Amino acid sequence: MRRSIPIVVALAAALAGCSAGSARSAGAGAAPASSASASADPIPPVRDPKNLAGTPPCALLTPAQLTANRIDQPGRPKDVVGTPGCEWSDRAYTREISMWADIGPDVLHNNYAQRDTYPVFEITQVAGHPAIRTKNLVNGTSCHFVVAAAEKQTLNVRFTSLRQGLEEPCGPARALAEAVMGNLPPHTS
């Protein structure tokens, strides 16, 4: 009887994966289902914490990084329900980037709890940090990454492709999130 438990758990994990639906992506960075412990935390811990709290949102990307991403207009500070953020776009109206930093809430676990509300949901990594990629619409023009910079410090990145059919949004969204993580100083508690 003892030997059958891991098999049952593995089967349950496999079935749970199937129930996510065909639209749900499980890309290369997706968290592997564990047969050892079904109750294990799906969000891995942050191993190399970075300090997101000390950088103003419009300074998260350097001018060189913005130019490399075809952003030719200055960042505009924004308020996202009381959380300071920044957004960028280009004069040709081909792309829009929105970022904000959540200090306090456990955003990745909150997002994980809401995973059934997104047609595209993937647990992944960005620059070695735990992250979640979501899309509101399978063929939507916006892609969203939340990246755990440190415990309870989360970077939110949304990339929207504005000219129809020109650009898949998740590639640029990931690249931008990686660029920001590379800019952040270490978090010293």
Add this chain to the structure above:
Amino acid sequence: MSEHGESGVPLPPSAGGAADNLNAPLAPPTSGQGPMQDMASILLDSTQHFRLDVDQAPQAISTFRQVAHELRALMDEVRQLGNVKPPGLDAVSINAAKEISKWAVSEEPGSLQAALESGATQLDKAADALERSLQTHQQTDEVNATHLRSREL
């Protein structure tokens, strides 16, 4: 008044409460990414006809894009509401935060974030279609003007 509006037209059964009025615009679409007769489908359908002053077209394009941008900003805010922090540790605050989060990230097939993104995309498509029409019109105008000038010479 309970069954009829001011014009005497019978009101639908759901037209009475404030909650209904708030919920109606948030109702998920029946299927797909948007309603059947959205703006882009009208603008992109060659069998549809509409009239727009050429001088007003750049302003219309700019307005469509501005509204699309605002819908995407709302999309960010709705997403953020899913992470709302309780203002206090009392049961009322915690429950309020939980309810707001639940409202923001509905489990309905057409969630609020998806509806906002869909709306923004339709407006952008409409703006793109208008921009293309305007460019075609300007090019035709220039060709005609060149043709007329060459005939005058």
